[in-house]
Amino acid sequence: METSGTSANQCLRCKSAGPLLRIDPGLRLRIDETLPSENIPPEVCANCFKQITSLVSSGAKLMREQNAREQNKMNLWRNRVNILKHGRKLMTLKSYSDAAVAYEKYLRILEVVYDVKAGGLTPEHFKNSARTKEISVVASVYWDLVRIYDTTPRYGDRQKKSIEKLLSFLRLSPISSEIGRKARQFEPTAKNQAVIKDFIKRIDKKGGGCFIATATYQNVEVFEVRALCAFRDQVLANSAAGRFFIKSYYLFSPPVAELVDSSPRTQKLLKKIFRALAPWLNQKFDLHTPEDV
Template structure:
């Protein structure tokens, strides 16, 4: 069924659909642009309405309901930009619904969709950082919902913040540290240390980005030698 729908997305209008559905699908990016404009003006009700129209235009095109939208409906590489847009739409909706106590369930649902449309994609780290910075501002009315979403992104993330900063993404040291992390989280102490690392290391990276000379000095004198030594001992544990 998923393969059939994905094929339909690639075939576009070749599948038989009512003309009004095809037209709504064609107009979806204009609808999304209006939603973003409303959001920038803090006109939340109209932004939510427009965001939902965008999502519903996709859902109708795939002949499903909006809550059944899933990344597998889209060609992973060809439709990557659209998948990113969908993740951002669910993110904005989650923040909007978070403002109302009676819409807590919708906030939670949209966060789950946000995570679903983030996991495994090139922009996962960007989305997780966006979520982390939002939590850091303490702007959420339901912080646990956002924290749970962040934990899901973090747990499935391949990122090792400091190691990736100090070495390139595909270096063997980064790979070895990721492998060690998988072993570490299996114990309660290891899981606690991993959580501490993920809480503190982004702040350190923010500092290094803000003060690049400090980052360069710390990286060459302290961080790189420490990570090399740590990787060596991790292999023999």
């Protein structure tokens, strides 16, 4: 084989001249695994060879670490269910401080899984995924925390923080009116009554009760949901009959919403109805449907 001339012995990676070493198939395989974006020629100089083998071994180490982290996240995600159940059990046993510890642990797990700072979790983290149901779970956890932190004035700040979080999660959850109902039941015996009263006011404003529509779209930011909320707040709420209807609706709709939640066929049917109904209501009653409900 003709090996004269510098071009034959030029390293195609660093362009320097010198004896070349072949990348054997084993190394090639590890390069493809760990450095898929690198374009490594079949032969390289000794210097490049050394660089590549060290890159491959540190790349493999990184991959192992990343796999371990992912595995850890998967384990945490699975384990969260047990921690949640434990927290709820403690809640029924009235072991409030232990329940709070379990719930905070549950929230911490979600923060680790989604790589967010403490308190940085938002419902958007669960959007567009098979995990949207978790939004309601998180909301129910925050509601329990609101009750737990009500037990002593020392936790006033934590209670307020939990309320803010709760409201942000309820925006995208069909359990808004259910929490509203629970808050109304809780309010007469609450220690921080003013805080709970204010919470109820805000939950009503946020479109609590539109949950059949919310369950249909799994999202409150659609025009149909906003129009139905506006119809309730701007038309129904202004008459005695309308208010009676709203109250009855509160009674029968939680099981209906639950049904809709788990039935894509019902969702499809209701979407058809709402698509026709919403614009009609909007025009007929000249509704105000702002983007930011």
